[in-house]
Amino acid sequence: MCWSKFRKSFLGEKLRLFFPNWVVNVFKHFPLAFLAIVFFGYPARRLRIIGITGTDGKTTTSNLIHWILTSARRKTGLISTGVTKLGTKEIHTGLHVTSPEPWILQRLLRRFVKEGVKDVVLEATSQGLVQNRLWGCHFLIAAVTNVTHEHLDYHQSYQNYLQAKNRLFKRVKIAVLNKDDESYSFFQKEIQKTKAKLVTYGLKSKADFTPQSFPFKTKLLGEFNQYNCLAAAAVTSSLGINKGQIKKAIATFEGVKGRLEEVKAGQPFRVFIDFAHTPNALGNTLKALKSITPKGHFLIAVFGSAGGRDKSKRPLMGEQAAQYADLVVLTEDDPRNENVEEIIEQIAQGCLKAGAKEDKTLFRIPNRGQAMRVALKKLAQKDDIVVICGKGHQQVMYGKTEYPWNDFQVAQKIIKGRK
Structure with a gap:
């Protein structure tokens, strides 16, 4: 059996048949993440990383942020479900997961550094966070789209699911939250324990970014995409992009493959x-x-x-x-x-x-x-x-x-x- 198959079969899911998740995460995933970071020379230290988490909407929001930053002539990397981009160029990685394994992730980040990328938009899943796949990626900005019913087979409870997502916000400078989502009060309390600046968005609540304070046009269907657009606007505005540029980019965004x-x-x-x-x-x-x-x-x-x-x-x-x-x-x-x-x-x-x-x-x-x-x-x-x-x-x-x-x-x- 080749190493890759052994790693996927025994060092992967089969370990969970014998050990609880936390044991696998600490004694398998963490060492692999640490070794990858050291081997590739701590590439995340030379990048501004924007993390996007949530049950739904991560991919559209991540791609839209990348589109806005690219439209503003900022060379930006994207690691998202189904697609990885270096500027406007798509990189074929063959990835089937949203948050890649540490070795793949750190190799991509080092490539971004070598190619002159400054900003990276990275989708962050709850499992990727718990399994330390993103360890060593210090996020400048983290945003949450929503937290609803998913992955409870892995996390066992909604509260554990929230705590997993919250790992993204431990050391961020700016936290972007959906004020209409039921998860808002939890994240808001957690962020108060940090030094992060809080930026909010929503359709129904009083927030920093709303359709009234930030009117925009989009080709995307549905109320849920209104939230995605506001989240992207809140993130890119926090990165210093002019609101006029943001609106123009949102209006021209065609959407993501496989999303409506x-x-x-x-x-x-x-x-x-x-x-x-x-x-x-x-x-x-x-x-x-x-x-x-x-x-x-x-x-x-x-x-x-x-x-x-x-x-x-x-x-x-x-x-x-x-x-x-x-x-x-x-x-x-x-x-x-x-x-x-x-x-x-x-x-x-x-x-x-x-x-x-x-x-x-x-x-x-x-x-x-x-x-x-x-x-x-x-x-x-x-x-x-x-x-x-x-x-x-x-x-x-x-x-x-x-x-x-x-x-x-x-x-x-x-x-x-x-x-």
Whole structure:
């Protein structure tokens, strides 16, 4: 067995079968992070690092911050879900995780330093923070988008999840918080214990950045993207970017691949691919699309829930889907070693609770390709909207084996087959 496979199998998840998380984090992850930092010469010390955390919205917010800084002619690095950028150039790293392992992360940071980058926007996941993957990255600014229902399989409780996110704020100079989010009071109290400057944003609360104090235009759909834009504005303004430049950049931002990405293949209805895989994100996405669905036409949602992950969110996702979508098609989404039908049943319980009717407004189709075919070839009619959620930008499906999968390409192929 080669070293990389041994590291991933035994030194990775299998260690957690024998030891609690904290033991693995302290005796495996921390030493690896320390060695990586020393080997690559402490690159973070020569960079201004902006950390973005939260359950949903991290990727859009991170990419938007990078866009604003790049538009202001600041050479900026980006390490985000599905994409790494050095200035305007995309770097193909093959990463499948949001917060990379220390060796990869520190190597990227050293490359940024060598290429003359000064600012780096880095997505910071709760697991990445707890596992010390980001150890040694001293953040100048840290921002939180929201903290909702996710990763409780790993953190065990919402409070532990909050504490994991809070690691990002321990040594920051500027903390940017969503004043409307239920996590605000927790983070606000924690930040008071530090010397960090607090900057707030929100749509409903009195905050430093609101649509009234900072009016802007955006191509992005949905209220949740209004929050993402305000978070990005708060961060970049704190970095000294002129508000006029920020507004101009927000207005020209096209969005992120796999986030409400529209498939245009000549079909008489609209199709979107989205990464929504939490109750909050799914509800926000469906709410945004429902608001633009023509009267008398249907919003059709196709989604599942990943196997080997937080099971408690599944019925909640079902409730959100039945509340906002007219037709719901439940299917697979990285089932791993779990039974797809059982996952679908757990989601369906939430759908039925919210009023969905089996085989009338709720359909169970385990095979994702077949589910998409039913939605796109049988259910969708002229001027309807179909949204395929869960995979977004991802290009791999994790079942009992790993195989290539791309929702966007599959949707295009099915639509072209209609003609």
